Amino acid sequence: MKAAASTKLVYDFAEGSREMRELLGGKGANVAEMTRVLGADRVPAGFTITTEACVAYMQGDREFPDGLDEQVAEALARLEEQAGKTLGDAEDPLLVSVRSGARESMPGMLDTILNLGLNDESVEGLGGDRFAWDSYRRFVQMFGNVCRGIPGERYEDLISEVGRDLDADGLQALTERFKRVFQDETGEEFPNDPREQLKQAIRAVFDSWLGDRAVSYRRINHIPDEWGTAVNVQQMVFGNRGERSCSGVAFSRDEVTGEPKPSGDFLVNAQGEDVVSGVRTPRDLPEMKDVMPDAYDELREILSTLEQHYRDMQDTEFTVEEGRLYMLQTRSAKRPAQAAVRFAVDAVEEGLLDKPEAIATIDADRLDALLHPHFKRGAKFDVLAEGVPASPGAAKGAIVFTAADAVAAAAEGRDVVLVRPFTEADDVAGFHAAKGILTAEGGKASHAALVARGMGKPCVAGAGTLQVDLKAKTVTVEDTTLSEGDLIAIDGSAGVVTADDVELEEADVSEHFETVLGWADELRDLGVRANADTPHDAAKAREFGAEGIGLCRTEHMFMAEDRQPKMRAMIMAESEDDRRKALDALLPLQQQDFEGLFEEMSGLPVTIRLLDPPLHEFLPSAEDLAAELEHARNEGSPDVGELEHTLDRVHSLSETNPMLGTRGVRLGVLHPEVYEMQVRAIVRGALAVEAPPQVEIMIPLVAYEKELELMRELVERVIDEEGGEHLDLKIGTMIELPRACFVADRIADHADFFSFGTNDLTQTALGFSRDDVEGRFLTRYMERKVLDRSPFETIDAPGVGWLVRLAAWVGRESHPGLKLGICGEHGGDPESIHFFQLAGLDYVSCSPYRVPIARVAAAQAALG
Ligand code: PEP
Numbered sequence: 001m002k003a004a005a006s007t008k009l010v011y012d013f014a015e016g017s018r019e020m021r022e023l024l025g026g027k028g029a030n031v032a033e034m035t036r037v038l039g040a041d042r043v044p045a046g047f048t049i050t051t052e053a054c055v056a057y058m059q060g061d062r063e064f065p066d067g068l069d070e071q072v073a074e075a076l077a078r079l080e081e082q083a084g085k086t087l088g089d090a091e092d093p094l095l096v097s098v099r100s101g102a103r104e105s106m107p108g109m110l111d112t113i114l115n116l117g118l119n120d121e122s123v124e125g126l127g128g129d130r131f132a133w134d135s136y137r138r139f140v141q142m143f144g145n146v147c148r149g150i151p152g153e154r155y156e157d158l159i160s161e162v163g164r165d166l167d168a169d170g171l172q173a174l175t176e177r178f179k180r181v182f183q184d185e186t187g188e189e190f191p192n193d194p195r196e197q198l199k200q201a202i203r204a205v206f207d208s209w210l211g212d213r214a215v216s217y218r219r220i221n222h223i224p225d226e227w228g229t230a231v232n233v234q235q236m237v238f239g240n241r242g243e244r245s246c247s248g249v250a251f252s253r254d255e256v257t258g259e260p261k262p263s264g265d266f267l268v269n270a271q272g273e274d275v276v277s278g279v280r281t282p283r284d285l286p287e288m289k290d291v292m293p294d295a296y297d298e299l300r301e302i303l304s305t306l307e308q309h310y311r312d313m314q315d316t317e318f319t320v321e322e323g324r325l326y327m328l329q330t331r332s333a334k335r336p337a338q339a340a341v342r343f344a345v346d347a348v349e350e351g352l353l354d355k356p357e358a359i360a361t362i363d364a365d366r367l368d369a370l371l372h373p374h375f376k377r378g379a380k381f382d383v384l385a386e387g388v389p390a391s392p393g394a395a396k397g398a399i400v401f402t403a404a405d406a407v408a409a410a411a412e413g414r415d416v417v418l419v420r421p422f423t424e425a426d427d428v429a430g431f432h433a434a435k436g437i438l439t440a441e442g443g444k445a446s447h448a449a450l451v452a453r454g455m456g457k458p459c460v461a462g463a464g465t466l467q468v469d470l471k472a473k474t475v476t477v478e479d480t481t482l483s484e485g486d487l488i489a490i491d492g493s494a495g496v497v498t499a500d501d502v503e504l505e506e507a508d509v510s511e512h513f514e515t516v517l518g519w520a521d522e523l524r525d526l527g528v529r530a531n532a533d534t535p536h537d538a539a540k541a542r543e544f545g546a547e548g549i550g551l552c553r554t555e556h557m558f559m560a561e562d563r564q565p566k567m568r569a570m571i572m573a574e575s576e577d578d579r580r581k582a583l584d585a586l587l588p589l590q591q592q593d594f595e596g597l598f599e600e601m602s603g604l605p606v607t608i609r610l611l612d613p614p615l616h617e618f619l620p621s622a623e624d625l626a627a628e629l630e631h632a633r634n635e636g637s638p639d640v641g642e643l644e645h646t647l648d649r650v651h652s653l654s655e656t657n658p659m660l661g662t663r664g665v666r667l668g669v670l671h672p673e674v675y676e677m678q679v680r681a682i683v684r685g686a687l688a689v690e691a692p693p694q695v696e697i698m699i700p701l702v703a704y705e706k707e708l709e710l711m712r713e714l715v716e717r718v719i720d721e722e723g724g725e726h727l728d729l730k731i732g733t734m735i736e737l738p739r740a741c742f743v744a745d746r747i748a749d750h751a752d753f754f755s756f757g758t759n760d761l762t763q764t765a766l767g768f769s770r771d772d773v774e775g776r777f778l779t780r781y782m783e784r785k786v787l788d789r790s791p792f793e794t795i796d797a798p799g800v801g802w803l804v805r806l807a808a809w810v811g812r813e814s815h816p817g818l819k820l821g822i823c824g825e826h827g828g829d830p831e832s833i834h835f836f837q838l839a840g841l842d843y844v845s846c847s848p849y850r851v852p853i854a855r856v857a858a859a860q861a862a863l864g
């Protein structure tokens with residue numbers, strides 16, 4: 001498909017605004033907006049080729065859409081007129097940068113070309129001096145690399161040969177050699193015509209949207225392939241024009257901690273690429289005050305203006321050319337959780353935002369990082385190296401040196417730290433797979449650091465004493481050499497590296513985070529409970545602000561070593577008599593468990609689910625038993641008979657995934673004595689504690705209303721027998737089967753509450769076995785775009801979500817005031833929480849560590 005010839009595919013910066021993000025991409029929209037706010041003399045002029053042009057290019061077999069060539073030529077003519085210079089002019093050339101800019105920023109994932117317009121003539125027009133030849137040399141290198149895929153090493157090897165300290169003649173010679181590399185690699189001459197250069201550069205940016213690293217990044221960040229990228233063509237200004245020039249990246253507040261002071265990196269006499277590529281280690285922004293005080297003051301002022309205008313923390317790129325400051329780009333800063341929380345609190349205090357607006361600036365999913373471990377306070381360890389604290393949190397694991405090795409290790413469930421010489425964003429998948437990232441070069445604004453922070457991965461960058469040998473797969477610091485597989489630990493908040501097995505400690509919630517959580521609680525409608533099975537988990541959950549327990553999986557209480565044999569005896573019992581004996585042994589233990597839980601949660605609701613056991617988890621493995629039996633037979637052991645019997649029983653009880661056999665209420669119907677024992681223990685436990693909670697007894701895996709009716713009778717009878725009528729006890733069910741959703745009105749007749757078990761509901765609605773889906777077809781399904789994420793992480797809103805809405809609706813229709821909660825894994829997923837708010841549920845329940853995330857996400861959901 002081609003864009004209609006009349007479609008406007010190119011916009012001058014002066015025509016755009018921040019509302020046009022979808023069409024102009026984030027960078028294009030922001031640069032246009034910034035031109036309005038700061039004035040045209042602060043922002044170099046240019047134009048944006050729309051994302052629609054990119055989409056038409058992708059759909060049209062990589063052909064430029066109709067009209068694009070002409071519209072680019074017209075925009076270029078306008079730019080030339082405004083600049084008073086002509087692209088590639090031999091006297092005084094206009095030079096441009098060509099940069100990608102997708103709707104969501106994808107740091108380092110797409111391509112950029114600088115100094116376009118230089119050729120053998122215009123290099124003289126630029127001055128023909130060292131600066132001019134250095135600019136030309138960079139352009140030839142970048143053009144070959146980005147437009148024609150010539151490996152960076154081809155150029156870096158030549159630079160290593162001659163060194164970086166070249167004069168104009170040296171640079172001219174190097175440029176000639178670079179052009180020969182281009183010819184060797186492509187069989188073509190380096191394009192001397194600036195308009196041809198521009199055309200190829202635009203094509204390269206479009207193509208970079210389809211490149212592997214951009215595709216990986218989009219998968220991880222759930223960015224649709226169909227968006228495409230815009231292309232920004234902007235007049236060049238030069239940060240490499242001597243000692244009064246510099247390039248840098250500036251954040252309006254500290255990009256790691258969120259403290260209200262500008263931060264970032266800059267390099268004197270350098271171009272922007274030098275700052276982010278990590279080839280030279282940049283200087284801290286505040287040092288600019290000493291080097292270029294006037295430009296620094298102007299920059300501070302501009303950062304504040306931009307922050308006030310956008311009402312958000314900004315991440316900018318700037319260049320000082322011979323003392324004059326230019327702003328090249330601004331965008332809302334991606335920030336780690338720590339900075340997000342700090343900014344929200346400060347912004348409200350400063351009157352920049354109100355509370356709902358401040359809460360909305362936080363990416364709830366990323367708050368996870370604040371709950372991540374750090375090095376145990378006071379822990380003794382030898383510091384192997386120090387670097388830039390580029391992304392907070394601590395990580396420990398075996399060393400790997402390539403992204404591919406990180407991915408492979410993660411697939412095997414091993415914890416690894418990815419160690420690299422310098423910051424490359426080449427394989428995002430490796431970042432995702434590793435527990436942490438360590439680099440020898442680069443700063444906080446390097447691509448690797450940005451990506452790591454975005455993912456909430458701990459990262460130490462620029463640890464300059466590390467010598468990483470990728471061939472030998474070793475890393476050396478002075479006389480210590482570590483090899484692949486050796487342990488390493490990093491603290492991305494402190495910038496510290498050690499080879500010691502230092503203990504990691506859980507995070508505690510900071511004062512700023514507490515403030516944000518307090519606001520979230522004021523703003524949200526949804527309740528937040530925790531899934532907890534032990535007093536320890538319950539205590540943690542309360543600490544994190546859970547308002548009760550939404551799911552206590554009682555089968556987990558029997559996993560402990562002293563319980564397993566008793567539980568096994570109960571399962572293996574062949575007569576009711578034997579089963580009752582085994583249950584009698586379990587009853588006091590179970591009662592103890594409940595008492596512990598009730599004490600922790602005094603006064604709050606506690607939902608206890610009666611047994612829903614994957615029975616085989618409690619049984620010995622059939623293979624082990626068979627081996628033992630064979631051994632016993634060979635030895636002539638007296639245990640043979642017993643073992644044979646056990647093996648028979650194990651065979652008769654065995655079930656295979658997706659384990660939809662004798663689970664949940666089916667067990668209660670088959671062996672009511674099991675549920676009787678549990679209810680007895682619950683009632684006795686509640687009677688035993690001083691301040692009993694509001695106990696909710698929950699029947700799992702119900703499909704038929706009759707199942708619940710039978711169980712309700714049983715539960716009420718036992719409550720009576722135990723003298724618990726006066727207790728605050730409710731009886732309800734999990735809704736985790738499609739049939740239960742369809743007949744929720746009938747089931748609601750017997751229920752005081754519903755709790756959606758979206759794990760099983762997803763499994764049964766989709767027919768995906770929840771235990772097998774990950775390793776098998778899910779990845780391919782995502783690659784083929786059948787799915788964009790696991791339905792076990794984020795609720796499948798149109799499918800499974802529809803069942804939830806249906807059940808909530810008909811359930812409440814037949815039983816007004818029916819309490820509705822959700823306790824599947826989705827209860828801690830921000831996007832799913834938005835959905836549950838819309839579906840009208842009363843609360844979500846999730847693992848204790850997700851509780852703070854759920855509180856913030858629930859507030860955001862309430863704000864819409
Ligand atoms: C569920 O199915 O969503 C649920 C919470 O129960 P479980 O994960 O224990 O099956």
Ligand code: MG
Nearest residue numbers: 736757759760
């Ligand atoms: Mg379930």
